[in-house]
Amino acid sequence: MPSIEVALERCRGMMYYAMFDFLKGFWQLPLHESCREVLSCMTDRGVFTPTRVPQGSTDAALHFQSTVEMALGDLVNKSVIVWIDALLVFAETAEELVNVIEAVLQKLDEFGFILNPKKCSLSLTEVKWCGRIINKDGIGHDPSRIQALREMPPLTTAAELQQFLCATNWMRAGLVDYSRVAWPLQERLDAALAGTNKTKRAAAGIQLDLTMEELESFEAVKNLLAHSATLTYPNPSKQLINGSRKYPSSNRTTSC
Template sequence: MAPYRMSPSELAELKKQLEELLEKQFIRPSVSPWGAPVLLVKKKDGSFRLCVDYRQLNKFTIKNKYPLPRIDDLMDQLRGATVFSKIDLRSGYHQIKVKAEDIQKTAFRTRYGHYEYQVMPFGVTNAPAVFMDYMNRIFRPYLDHFVVVFTDDILIYSRTHEEHEEHLQTVLQILKDKQLYAKLSKCEFWLEEVKFLGHVISKDGVSVDPSKVEAILLWEPPKTVTEIRSFLGLAGY
């Protein structure tokens, strides 16, 4: 597929982000026969996310059926907890390396050249399953005891402050050993009440986050398949 058309301001942003990805060694120049187009998607804070349209690659990908956990099952584990900490990994997918033989499949085309990812990119169909499997494996001894993992979100929960200190040290040591990095601005520690996966959790129990209910009530009636999927995703969350 040919590169998508972009405005001059979008091209400037694209060039900037490509330079950053190259500097971090997340991507490298490519001579791959694969080549997906890219686009910029505006985020809530007004900045842009570089997205690769991997729809053609995904059509030929054998799907990984690793299950994502049910949110209500995760919430059931939290009964009796009184203190919480929440850790958000920084660009979690980009902390997983792509197998050497698969790197060429991640290639994408831009006005500024042909590149491929050396780390797991957003948009490939199996990325959520691969990442969830990895996170569950490294935290398996502590799941159902004091850790909840949902993709790149980690919740540590404890019955007492003394337990929590020990639990928090355990989780942070695992992240250090595996060289996984958190985004400090999105992390919260030693909370009596925490918002996690669309719920508010405290010693009094688990309830639906009021802001999620309000968002559903204010949602415009969906008119397209995409809008219906977006609504169902929010309602299910």
């Protein structure tokens, strides 16, 4: 999978956006005959063998991502960002956006892809996409998601801890010193899931009694969420200057 943070750097200077979502995404891709038997599902009513790519299979997301990128060709990361079944289209002007949308729809139609009209939005100056708020000034995180995480009660199972860390890790680019602050929680999760298959079902059955240090880490991460930074876009025309210290535990990068 591509880095979503790197991909979104292409939105620098873009004023207009559109979003598209596929209708029953994975189900639109045919499943090769050699894979059908191993993905069959046995029930009390018989064995059901899929002919389309089922969501949840190991490589389904990667396969869908690469297929959509192949369909869109040179538009990818130039005018369109692909994240599995979600597309973000961007342009500097409204007229250019219309042209890009037409090109995207034409290419998708050639491959037989179908979009979900209920999840498509056109001609926006700010979008909420993949949990991020994107506009010409930079990239922030959805306030409603931040609020939901900040209101989480103390964690009592490994599944809750896993969910919390996965959600905050998705936002880590805007959270200062996240790795250090969240480390006690990550250590506890690794210890709790040691020797298991690390699935949600396995984690749900593991009870946790967080230590004082871990509770402090939990509250500190929620405090980071409250002060989540809106990231501006890097400007390749600017000169970057690193200011280092004699004992380089950290450094500072500024543009001029």
